[in-house]
Amino acid sequence: MSLSTPLRDAILDRLQSGHWRAGDRLPTERELSERFGVSRTTVRKALLELKQQGLIEQTVGSGTFVAEQVGASLGRRVQQDSSQHTSPAELMEARLAMEPAIIDMAIRNANQADLQRMDACCANAESAQTLEDFEHWDAELHQAIADAAHNSFVVNVFTLMKTVRAQGDWGQLKKKSVTPERRLAYQREHRAIVDALRDRDAARARELTLAHLLHVRQNLLGY
Incomplete structure (x- = not known):
């Protein structure tokens, strides 16, 4: 299992539960690195996967935010997971x-x-x-x-x-x-x-x- 997987899943859990909502700012890479005990490289990899799925957005100088279309993106993810299993x-x-x-x-x-x-x-x-x-x-x-x-x-x-x-x-x-x-x-x-x-x-x-x-x-x- 990739080192980025537990971090990615933890962020997903917070998105799915509504703990983080559209427009919310995520912790910084440094904060995520320290909280989960992983390298900054691992954090970036997890965030990139979530960005590619349309769940988060990143703005240089501003940080990482929950995407406005997070609900639709989570719905597509559920459909894909269901179909595969x-x-x-x-x-x-x-x-x-x-x-x-x-x-x-x-x-x-x-x-x-x-x-x-x-x-x-x-x-x-x-x-x-x-x-x-x-x-x-x-x-x-x-x-x-x-x-x-x-x-x-x-x-x-x-x-x-x-x-x-x-x-x-x-x-x-x-x-x-x-x-x-x-x-x-x-x-x-x-x-x-x-x-x-x-x-x-x-x-x-x-x-x-x-x-x-x-x-x-x-x-x-x-x-």
Whole structure:
């Protein structure tokens, strides 16, 4: 572990707890060095990492301050940490709980542009020449359905799930599990879900979404 890590984590704890807020001035390099028993070089390294993450700002002659956008930067950091430590099984469990649950919102709030976007995602997935492209448009379709709920909290959660899908473990499992026949089945299932949403048939859309996700879980995880 780098010598700068304990210092960086200590500063992060103070930022996350609100002990230091946007605009607050941090202790000087010398004070941090003495408080944590590390060299000034180690302090500078820790501060540089935090600066690169948009958490602090440094002004020559004035010192180091908590960045005005610290809240947004901390939120992005939490998302990144969550996505890196979520297994495919955990993601699948979350998808099974959440995706059928938002169908009513999507049906109630989806407009014509939302439905056209879903159609475009289906068409791009069907014409994709590689598994990577197909997986991209697969994820975009599920994001489009979430966006159609027009609920910012739902959109943020699904954006995080899409980030997890981009991680290596999910990609490796998908590569091993998707055969041409399974891909065609997924494409048919996607079209059926979008058709049910267009028809404003909530019961059918929920049933089709759950069946699709169970199909994906069976192919991906074997249960």
